[in-house]
Amino acid sequence: MSIGNSPEDERPLQDVSEEAHTSVGRALRQARIAAGLTVDDVSSATRVRMAIVHAIEADDFAPCGGDVYARGHIRTLAKAVDLDPAPLLEQYAAEHGGGPAPTPAAPLFEAERIRPERRGPNWTAAMVAAIVVVIGFVGFTAVKGGDDGGGKAQVAEGATPSTSKPASPTPRDTKPADEKPEPSDSAIAAAPQDKVTVQVTAPGGQSWISAKDHNGRMLFDGLLKKGDSKTFQDSSKINLILGDAGSIQLYVNGKKIENDFQPGAVERLTYTKGDPEVG
Structure with missing residues (x-):
């Protein structure tokens, strides 16, 4: 008969701390x-x-x-x-101390950050702008020259210039031209039926966003600050990634998208010409 602990008592105690947490x-x-x-x-x-x-x-x-x-x-x-x-x-x-703490704008959503393409100067746009300026100058000169010629023609025909004061304009003459109304949100986001148009706004706060066309070409990759807006258009499809979807409001093909995105949620979305339903 042995004196002391039984073999079961001599077994090492199991560390359950790792399993408990x-x-x-x-x-x-x-x-x-x-x-x-x-x-x-x-x-x-x-x-x-x-x-x-x-x-x-x-x-x-x-x-x-x-x-x-x-x-x-x-x-x-x-x-x-x-x-x-x-x-x-x-x-x-x-x-980690409750809800998410505010983060600085500098470290953009690193998991999805894609280096934007480095592009050179857009010489085509510069040439088009120069041509428009030249055409406008020539047209202005021609119109001004035509007005001067008409005045000289009247003097040559012997028309006596009137010394009386010009007649006061009638109320109908003073009626201002109709001003165009401010476009509504749906009008801003409206697009042709043969294309897909997506407008991304950030009314609730800043958020990183990424947008690509149907060929995978990057349309935008960066931080959309609070109150800013971006509009993307493609012939068939727009792919979006939203870093903080809860801060974003979307308009697709002229219609407001109602969603329940949560603050801090990362959302990947695809829209086509037939939406506002997600593709």
């Missing part, structure tokens, strides 16, 4: 592995750079550029691996 990054990594996806697969599906995916799975959110973009990445990655993003966002908020 799964971090946001660890939860995303476990879900990705369970779905049989690699980091490259997730990066290609979400357009979030591989370096940022690795950092988030290691619970390092500094490369995201701020809380707004970190929350957007968490939501995007969670959807890609079939996770409910709401509990992860609540956990992130609890661990």
Whole structure:
């Protein structure tokens, strides 16, 4: 008969701290592995750079550029691996001081930032402008010369210039020309039926946006400040990425798009000639 602890008592205690608390990054990594996806697969599906995916799975959110973009990445990655993003966002908020903090405009949404094409001077537009100026000058000169000739013709015919005061204009003569009314939002966003036109405004705050045509050519890539507006047009399709969709209002083919985009949400949208329904 032995004296002391039994073999079961001598087993090392199991550290359950890791199981009791799964971090946001660890939860995303476990879900990705369970779905049989690699980091490259997730990066290609979400357009979030591989370096940022690795950092988030290691619970390092500094490369995201701020809380707004970190929350957007968490939501995007969670959807890609079939996770409910709401509990992860609540956990992130609890661990990082509540709601998203305001971020500076300088670090644009790094995950999707694309270097714009470097373009040279637009000589064609400059030549067209010069031709228009020359034609306008010639036309003005011709009209002025014609007026002078008419005056000289009247003097040659012996017409006596009148010394009396000119008659006062009648009320009908003084009626101002009809002024064109200010275009409404729908009129501004209206477009021909053979094209797709998308107007992006930022009434709720600034947001990074990216716009491409049907060939994948970059139309715009940058920060849309609060109150600013951009309009894009293509023959068949416009592809959009909104960094903070909750700050954006869209007009597609002359119609206002009603949406429930959340602040900080990253949205990828495609519109065609037949919309306002998303393509």
